[in-house]
Amino acid sequence: MKAITGQTAPIWEALRGVLDPELGESVVDLDMIKDVRVDNGNASISVALTIAACPLRDQIEGDVVRKVASLPEIESVDVAIVAMTQAERTALMERVRRRARDNAGATRVHPITRVIAISSGKGGVGKSSVSVNLALALAGLGHKVGLLDADIWGFSIPRMVGARDTSLAANSDGLIQPANAMGISVVSTGLIVEDEETALMWRGLMLSKALEQFLRDVGWAPDLGYLIIDMPPGTGDVQMALARLLPQAEMIVVTTPQKAAQKVASRVADMARRSFMPVVGVIENMSGFTARDGERYNLFGSGGGNELAGNLGVPLIGEIPLDPEVVIGGDDGAPVVRARPESPAALVFAAIAKTLTDLVPPPSDDSCTSRIAILEEQLAKMD
Ligand SMILES: Nc1ncnc2c1ncn2[C@@H]1O[C@H](COP(=O)(O)OP(=O)(O)OP(=O)(O)O)[C@@H](O)[C@H]1O
Numbered sequence: 001m002k003a004i005t006g007q008t009a010p011i012w013e014a015l016r017g018v019l020d021p022e023l024g025e026s027v028v029d030l031d032m033i034k035d036v037r038v039d040n041g042n043a044s045i046s047v048a049l050t051i052a053a054c055p056l057r058d059q060i061e062g063d064v065v066r067k068v069a070s071l072p073e074i075e076s077v078d079v080a081i082v083a084m085t086q087a088e089r090t091a092l093m094e095r096v097r098r099r100a101r102d103n104a105g106a107t108r109v110h111p112i113t114r115v116i117a118i119s120s121g122k123g124g125v126g127k128s129s130v131s132v133n134l135a136l137a138l139a140g141l142g143h144k145v146g147l148l149d150a151d152i153w154g155f156s157i158p159r160m161v162g163a164r165d166t167s168l169a170a171n172s173d174g175l176i177q178p179a180n181a182m183g184i185s186v187v188s189t190g191l192i193v194e195d196e197e198t199a200l201m202w203r204g205l206m207l208s209k210a211l212e213q214f215l216r217d218v219g220w221a222p223d224l225g226y227l228i229i230d231m232p233p234g235t236g237d238v239q240m241a242l243a244r245l246l247p248q249a250e251m252i253v254v255t256t257p258q259k260a261a262q263k264v265a266s267r268v269a270d271m272a273r274r275s276f277m278p279v280v281g282v283i284e285n286m287s288g289f290t291a292r293d294g295e296r297y298n299l300f301g302s303g304g305g306n307e308l309a310g311n312l313g314v315p316l317i318g319e320i321p322l323d324p325e326v327v328i329g330g331d332d333g334a335p336v337v338r339a340r341p342e343s344p345a346a347l348v349f350a351a352i353a354k355t356l357t358d359l360v361p362p363p364s365d366d367s368c369t370s371r372i373a374i375l376e377e378q379l380a381k382m383d
């Protein structure tokens, strides 16, 4: 890793979270960042692609803008795309080949998959409920979705998606297959049965190691559009491990409307910043309760989500009302988005999913075929 100091250092750090969708490495490590300048809160970044006409250009450019714009000191981002020189392309290919040989520490989450960690600073604010319903709402929009329960010992996802009797099995490659629950791919320690062959792999694992194994030994589909991660409460090991293992991960902070919850949540967001995990936005949960007579009661206060979003300079993605259907759905394995699509909470979840796909667009189906062809040609020449 390059040691970069000075005013542009945070920008370089943030850019480590931008992966080349096809090569799966950070644009910094691939030497694709040619110039970074910052002037009065405006960042100018020059990005070199193997060929300037790469159809994935928009995706890379968008990711660069989002990651850098998530820095508190940056107000605007300009990106200039240039084409690599022949020498640069050769160097890039050498690096890609070296890495393919070493195959060091790669996770099985495909670099194009959008990774969204659902976090909060304190327990019980509804992370798991949000994770499940958001995952299902995204699937409802036609995306291929994975749901990873990173609450290793306090897992609640299997019950919520009605998969308590399911257990994970290894496929012929020795990879663990996610369970299919309601059309999404689900992985949770709650789906690992002690007498299963697979259990051997998990025994005695530390928390962060367990997450690592979930990412490395699970056969996540290569065309997964979104991977939603239900984070454990708090700001500990698992969060840091995630940032290290999946540099493309972004975070949604869940908070309740009251100010105390907001303080805790801002601690999480602080940590996200320090680990260069951009915060996509804030979801306020348990926002208010509307009684049968139409009267609204703000049982847990009001304004916390909006205030947190404002402080972080990120959008408030949605406000989910207190809705008994959420509790019933969670307990019965019938999430409200599926069981009661017309309920107030389900409608908000659907809107949140739509907003999320605007903020973090799904991976594009395009591939830089011509680009790959060039790379392969180079490869052949080097042999
Ligand atoms: N919008 C809502 N309306 C009503 N009840 C809700 C709502 N959101 C969550 N709940 C309920 O609140 C409780 C806590 O929710 P959940 O388990 O999703 O929180 P969590 O943040 O994942 O908790 P933990 O920190 O323990 O993992 C559950 O009983 C859930 O059904």
Ligand SMILES: [Mg+2]
Binding pocket: 127, 128, 129, 151, 156, 230
């Ligand atoms: Mg939970």
